[in-house]
Amino acid sequence: MADEHDKSIEQLAMDLAVSYAEIATALRHLPIPIRLPEGLVQPKEAVEGMIRALELMDSEPVPEGVRLDFQVACTSWLNTEDLFRLEIVKPRPYRVAGATLCLLTASEAIIQAMEWLVENQE
Numbered sequence: 001m002a003d004e005h006d007k008s009i010e011q012l013a014m015d016l017a018v019s020y021a022e023i024a025t026a027l028r029h030l031p032i033p034i035r036l037p038e039g040l041v042q043p044k045e046a047v048e049g050m051i052r053a054l055e056l057m058d059s060e061p062v063p064e065g066v067r068l069d070f071q072v073a074c075t076s077w078l079n080t081e082d083l084f085r086l087e088i089v090k091p092r093p094y095r096v097a098g099a100t101l102c103l104l105t106a107s108e109a110i111i112q113a114m115e116w117l118v119e120n121q122e
Contacts (some may be wrong), residue, residue, distance in 0.1 A: 008096045012084055012103075019080070019103050019110075020046055023073050026110050027053055029117045030070075031061050047081060050074050062116070069113035076106035 020036070027034040034056050036049040054074045057067050083099035 005091060005096075009084075009087065012080075012087075012096055012099055015100070015103050016077070016080055016084060019077055019106050020050075022110050023050070023053075023077055023106065026073075026114050026117065027070070029114075032056075032059065034060075043081065043085075047078065050078055050081075066113055066116045069109045069116075072109040073106045073113065076102045076109065080106070 020041070024036040024038065027036060034053050036053060037045045041049075051074075054071060057070050057074075060067060060070075062070075080099045080102040083095050083102065087095040087099065
């Protein structure tokens with residue numbers, strides 16, 4: 001059972017990293033680009049960057065729906081990161097599933113935001 005849990009945690013860590021990269025890529029394509037830390041990013045840096053992106057979203061000249069998509073993506077990523085850290089310290093059977101759902105929400109939101117960015121490229 002521990003091996004299965006370890007695999008779930010490893011997969012969640014990889015999915016969290018992929019989601020971070022997807023959100024970072026989309027943020028760079030905003031009218032006023034927002035840059036998250038890149039390269040080998042420590043968790044604290046990633047969290048601080050995502051929080052900063054949320055703060056900066058209010059000044060982006062984009063439709064409210066697009067702004068909300070980015071806010072949902074960033075918030076869902078932060079929720080996943082919180083659940084991931086909590087799962088490592090105090091495992092619960094529902095936490096990995098909850099974190100995975102948060103990542104799916106982030107992914108869907110960033111896809112919608114990217115559609116708008118692609119349609120409105122200059």
